[in-house]
Amino acid sequence: MSYDEEIEERLRRRELRAERAQRYLRKRSELDEVMEEVFDRVTLMTIYDLMNDRLIEDFYGVISSGKESRIYYARGCDGVELAVKIYLVTSAEFKHNRMAYVVDDPRFKRVPTDFRKFINLWAQREFKNLEEAYEAGVAVPRPRFVRRNVLGMDFLGRDGARYPLLSELEAEQEEFAELYEKTLNVVAALYQKAGLVHGDLSQFNIIVADGLEVYLIDLAQAVKRGHPIAEPSLIHGLETLARFFAKKGVEVDDLDTMLNRVRGGV
Ligand SMILES: Nc1ncnc2c1ncn2[C@@H]1O[C@H](COP(=O)(O)OP(=O)(O)OP(=O)(O)O)[C@@H](O)[C@H]1O
Ligand SMILES: [Mg+2]
16 A cells, blocks of 8 residues: 555544544434534544543533533443543633643643644643542542543532532531631642642632532642742632632631641641
């Protein structure tokens, strides 16, 4: 086979796979129409591969539909409930907002110019951050897999319904006081044990499970301690949380006290 023919053949096979992926998805789930609307072919193919490799058994519903990502409630073949976060490669604002985080991160030296690669990198970042946090014993959803722009993690919820975000929670003042303490402890654990700063800390990126258990989510923007963005973003996050809890009637610490608590002896 000539070189050109080989390329042709490869492209043809790739097309076939994409078509198969689409057919497969159409067959597999009622969400497919939505998926096809939202996702490009490579993303569909990635989803297909993940199902083929039995990392995802099936999709059951959309948990969240944002500008930059969609999150599906899914199940792994081992029966584990998953939250599958799919970054949209079509999101225009994405690159612009995110560049600064990757540029100075020693773990990701090369900044790809290609947009798709950039989005993929973003998913890898979130996975890596989740992994580092999870392995350090910080309360985050357990990461399960990442492939291209698709990330799988444990679903935080019960009976298929996700737990509320801190922002959505209805609770008594004493409960918010307890949540304030717990939140600071988790942020401190992330800082001290995993060496990470969340990067987008707020009541919208905290999930509260039964028994007022606090989980941090959405770690794509987390950076290592010492990263130029780390301190300003930690301060910004703590201020945001202080404002939130103060509105709930909690007696919050001043910023320096909060910072000291988070940093501990580090
Ligand atoms: N592991 C999980 N278990 C259950 N629900 C989750 C999980 N991860 C995320 N979610 C839900 O999906 C939403 C969006 O997730 P996330 O914050 O990671 O993405 P995002 O990029 O901020 O998206 P958005 O722009 O829509 O906020 C969360 O607010 C939460 O409701
Ligand atoms: Mg979020």
